[in-house]
Amino acid sequence: MTMLTTSLIDCLQSAQLIAQTGRGIFGVIVLAAIFVGVFLLAVLGFFFIRYGKLWFQAYMSVADVSLVSLIRMHFTKVNPNVIVQAKVMAAQAGLNIDRRDGISTRRLEAHYLAGGNVMNVIHAIIAAHRAEIPLDFDQASAIDLAGRDVLDAVQTSVYPKVIECPDPKRSGKATLSAITQNGIELKVRARVTVRTNLEQLIGGATEDTVIARVGEAIISSIGSSDTHFDVLENPDMVSRVVLERGLDAQTAFEIVSIDIADIDVGENIGARLQSDQAEADTRVARARAERRRAEAIAEEQQMKARVASNRSRLVLAEAKVPEAMAEAFRAGRVIGDNN
Template sequence: MGSGAIASLLLFFLILIGVVVIFSFIPVGLWISALAAGVRVGIVTLIGMRLRRVPPARIVNPLIKADKAGLNITVNQLEAHYLAGGNVDRVVNALIAAERAAIPLPFERAAAIDLAGREVFQAVQMSVNPKVLETPLVSAVAKDGIECEVVDVRSLSPLDVDTIVSSVKKTGRLAIVEDDNENFGWGAEVAAKITNSEAFDFLDEPILRVAGNNIPIPYSPELEKAAVPQVEDVISAVKGVFSRRG
């Protein structure tokens, strides 16, 4: 084999290695997917993500989803949120849910909620469809002619106060059940918000709080049951409130 043939073969292998390196560094498949979806993301932008150690798929896939939903979100916004430690998918899902429910939710607000460690998508879901649960408590007190509903607000921050207000207006009473300590527990904050709301005038009885004892949670399962409220404790407390009605 002549020197010319060796040089050509060497050049071929160098080109082949270069192509493999380029295709491994640049997510061409992702670029094609974005292009097919009508989302313009430049090759240079994808290379920049690689250099900044941002997985392009973490940005491009949510961007495609947002574009299909009619949201006006930029690559820079999503990448900045990712670099700040945020969950891009969670924010985009929340924005899509808010858009479909006609709930105003700017990207900056959703990103701030996510960075604060709150479940922004769950908060939007709660605003759209508050969950009213059937529990053993409901059937237990129903036998005594007491009708009640259990509202699982699912999120304390932000708190869906409107759901609780609506329930208080309907029932005229409010029992807050929490497995936290009674002293400085979150139930006190809920009670304060209802006291300062329009629902206060609908209350026929003082707000009832059923909370854990003001002690550290014991290691033993049996002792733990004694430290936090059980179903029987809640039933007894609710029946006690209704036994005072005149």
């Protein structure tokens, strides 16, 4: 800083001397050039003092980051510390940092300005490079900008992850309930080992879809078994049938294995259903018998009403007999016995 101040003072003194001795337009031009040079020297000195350490770090690491790039980052609001650290890590890891087709400074700046996590992308590419997994910068940055954790995806590709099926945290259930053809309920808990499929990570289905597909396939496989003894004697039959269905299609994961962790015998659903059906049939028969009884009682009452009606008609008819006899006597149609 002291040397820069001394140089600026010397330049100003030289400019004053030229202005005093100079004549005409030439002196003014020389003075203006000196002032411009002093200004540019001051600007370069400012940026060198501010970013000189980063530039020297990149230079010693053969990271190919120029001072002009650091100055450009200052005006484009890019954090140069992140870019330099990413380039240094990429260079030391042996990645391609060529300016044309490699992890260049410009591409890192573009990803930073797009809102991506530059360090996470670089860590993921280095991990994939060490594990010999094909993953370039464009694919990694696209996964990162899509909202997926690209480093976690690479780690899952290297170290497969185990998913509980069903997952109590998601569904609140600890087991799957399946019923064999003989009506016995089996409560199953499975473990699904998956690894990330980087090619389908963008747009691929998530863990929830994998759990749903595996659970559906397990229930369907157990439901097609003749008896629950077949499943209990050979649990790998279920996992083998499920694996053959290709349940990881169009998902972000590749299913490595499906293992039946636990099988418990539940209720006899068939017997309970038959009992419920028999009880329901009994209730229906009772209802029908009660209806017939009610109909018979109603018919009996109807017959009693008819008897009462006919009896009343008989009484009316018997009451008319004396009237008819009296009328006959009065008319002389009936002759009494004189004796």
